[in-house]
Amino acid sequence: MSEAHRPDRDERAHAGELLAELHGLPDDSPRRKVLRDQLVELHMPLVVYLARRFSGRNEPMNDLVQVGAIGLIKAIDRFDPGRNLEFSTYATPTILGEIKRHFRDTGWLIHVPRRAQEMQTTLNAARADLSQELGRAPTVPELAERIDVDEETVLEALDAARAYSGVPLDVLAAPGETVPEHPMLGTVDEGYEQVEQRAVLREVIAKLPEAEREILLLRFIANKTQTEIAGIVGVSQMQVSRLVARGLKRLRESLGAPEPVVEQRRRKN
Amino acid sequence: MTTPEGSHPDGDIVEVRIPADVAYVSTLRLTAASLAARCDLTIDDIEDLRLAVDEACALLLPHATADSTLDARFELSQGRLAVETSVQTDEAAEPDRTGFAWTVLGALASSVEVHKDGKRLAITLTKARQAASA
Numbered sequence: 565m566s567e568a569h570r571p572d573r574d575e576r577a578h579a580g581e582l583l584a585e586l587h588g589l590p591d592d593s594p595r596r597k598v599l600r601d602q603l604v605e606l607h608m609p610l611v612v613y614l615a616r617r618f619s620g621r622n623e624p625m626n627d628l629v630q631v632g633a634i635g636l637i638k639a640i641d642r643f644d645p646g647r648n649l650e651f652s653t654y655a656t657p658t659i660l661g662e663i664k665r666h667f668r669d670t671g672w673l674i675h676v677p678r679r680a681q682e683m684q685t686t687l688n689a690a691r692a693d694l695s696q697e698l699g700r701a702p703t704v705p706e707l708a709e710r711i712d713v714d715e716e717t718v719l720e721a722l723d724a725a726r727a728y729s730g731v732p733l734d735v736l737a738a739p740g741e742t743v744p745e746h747p748m749l750g751t752v753d754e755g756y757e758q759v760e761q762r763a764v765l766r767e768v769i770a771k772l773p774e775a776e777r778e779i780l781l782l783r784f785i786a787n788k789t790q791t792e793i794a795g796i797v798g799v800s801q802m803q804v805s806r807l808v809a810r811g812l813k814r815l816r817e818s819l820g821a822p823e824p825v826v827e828q829r830r831r832k833n
Numbered sequence: 834m835t836t837p838e839g840s841h842p843d844g845d846i847v848e849v850r851i852p853a854d855v856a857y858v859s860t861l862r863l864t865a866a867s868l869a870a871r872c873d874l875t876i877d878d879i880e881d882l883r884l885a886v887d888e889a890c891a892l893l894l895p896h897a898t899a900d901s902t903l904d905a906r907f908e909l910s911q912g913r914l915a916v917e918t919s920v921q922t923d924e925a926a927e928p929d930r931t932g933f934a935w936t937v938l939g940a941l942a943s944s945v946e947v948h949k950d951g952k953r954l955a956i957t958l959t960k961a962r963q964a965a966s967a
Contacts, residue, residue: 613933656940701877704870
């Protein structure tokens with residue numbers, strides 16, 4: 565068994581303690597917010613990891629991370645510590661659910677051929693209708709029959725909609741490579757103006773000093789270890805650790821601050 | 834709803850062999866999605882399956898030897914698809930069970946098993962069709 569790159573075991577135990585305490589508190593306890601913020605911070609790397617699975621090259625990664633974070637918050641609030649289940653296992657489908665819904669609601673964010681785009685509209689309507697009728701998601705043959713096309717066409721349209729390019733892991737910068745030239749890492753900088761929706765994290769990420777931002781991207785988007793990042797950037801691992809902690813602190817503050825978008829969404833739950 | 838040719842996929846086996854290179858993983862994803870459609874999995878199941886196949890490959894590829902292939906064996910049945918992915922390894926390879934890939938795989942697949950057979954490391958995942966929700 566290879567050793568962990570990150571202290572996951574400790575983090576999981578820590579998360580378990582936080583969740584147990586959170587769910588034992590009365591609804592109006594001010595401590596809830598503190599705990600929830602800590603849990604969000606602890607699990608943001610999971611959100612980023614999952615969001616990355618859906619990011620095409622021109623995809624505004626921050627949007628995906630933002631909707632994923634909403635899923636994370638829902639999972640934190642709904643988790644039942646009494647059940648013998650790892651929180652990250654519980655949270656993964658919830659986070660993915662939010663990301664998938666985001667794609668369904670805003671399919672136009674992805675550049676797909678026009679034919680597939682039109683098919684998408686038809687497909688989405690059929691999908692919604694059939695889900696309602698069947699009480700579950702439809703199968704590919706069911707969808708094909710409903711909109712009167714063959715199954716390949718349905719699969720193709722589903723592909724186009726998801727833009728599942730699956731991030732090519734090998735281009736995520738070997739140590740020493742010029743990381744900022746990577747197209748995926750570039751999207752964070754270029755995506756700002758394209759996004760209509762107000763992103764919670766976008767502002768904070770944009771405001772981060774360049775060194776912090778780069779290191780956070782390497783840590784959570786490229787999923788590098790602190791030691792690897794130290795090698796790439798050419799600073800000590802301690803320096804990396806400090807910059808990651810400082811960057812995360814800012815992100816946490818932004819999520820915890822009375823930011824209108826987040827607060828509105830939270831209240832619904 | 835019947836399958837198009839009225840045929841049942843029960844027991845059918847499909848095998849795909851690709852270079853142990855991340856560039857080919859998309860081929861496995863597509864194959865998995867296509868076969869899952871034949872098994873009458875729902876489109877939500879298929880989305881989960883594609884991600885799960887991705888994660889299984891991500892867990893295996895770091896252990897593949899330079900000349901290894903990535904072999905996938907799909908076993909089809911009505912409402913269920915099993916996917917065995919494997920690579921050639923050096924001694925004592927184990928998938929990393931501490932990272933996100935393992936967590937996500939476990940959360941998305943209906944079951945996950947790891948097998949070691951000599952210098953071959955295999956991850957078998959299954960996806961069964963979701964039940965209708967209330």
